[in-house]
Amino acid sequence: MPLLDTKEMISSLTPIVLRRAHLVLGFVMHFYIHSLPPHAAIIIPRPLALPFLRISAALDIPPILTFSDTVLYNWTSKYPSEQRVHEIDNLRTRTMFSGLVDEEDFYLCSSRIELRGVEALELMRMTMDEILIGNNMAVRRIGGYLRTMAGIINDLKGLLLDVQK
Numbered sequence: 001m002p003l004l005d006t007k008e009m010i011s012s013l014t015p016i017v018l019r020r021a022h023l024v025l026g027f028v029m030h031f032y033i034h035s036l037p038p039h040a041a042i043i044i045p046r047p048l049a050l051p052f053l054r055i056s057a058a059l060d061i062p063p064i065l066t067f068s069d070t071v072l073y074n075w076t077s078k079y080p081s082e083q084r085v086h087e088i089d090n091l092r093t094r095t096m097f098s099g100l101v102d103e104e105d106f107y108l109c110s111s112r113i114e115l116r117g118v119e120a121l122e123l124m125r126m127t128m129d130e131i132l133i134g135n136n137m138a139v140r141r142i143g144g145y146l147r148t149m150a151g152i153i154n155d156l157k158g159l160l161l162d163v164q165k
Contacts, residue, residue: 001047006054018059019073025052026065027097071110088112088159109163113156120152 010018029052033042044052056063075091091111093104123145130138130145 001045003047004051006051010054010058015059016073018055019069021055022052022059022061023065023069023074023095025055026063026069027095030065030097067110071107072114074107075111086115088115091115105163105165109159112159116152116155116159120149120156123149123152 052063074094076094078090078092093107096103127142127145130142
């Protein structure tokens with residue numbers, strides 16, 4: 001396998017495409033490692049190791065398969081032309097190691113939780129703003145935020161428990 005020249009590639013690709021390259025190289029590296037006999041020495045071939053190291057350095061992330069590789073940058077919309085692009089039931093995994101439904105469900109569980117959690121983070125920020133105001137109206141709004149937050153936490157629990165199905 002020839003050694004890929006990554007210098008020009010790194011300077012010409014967008015960060016999103018470099019993230020994709022990191023994911024693909026990470027999967028290939030893990031596939032290589034898991035294909036070795038159980039007690040064999042793990043020596044990653046230069047044509048795989050060097051591009052992976054260089055792309056990792058360019059992204060300032062470790063040369064391992066990361067959560068952001070497999071979850072945050074590894075989903076797309078099932079139906080991208082619809083208005084509901086970022087809804088939790090409109091996600092699919094782009095790249096998988098095994099291609100099995102269980103693996104996709106495992107990754108999408110985290111993606112769905114991350115996506116649903118955005119509203120929770122906004123409510124936390126708004127709550128902190130209201131705490132600084134500190135009047136009766138702020139207290140009432142905080143109460144409403146906390147009730148909404150309880151519903152979101154319940155949704156997150158359901159998303160997490162869906163992995164068992």
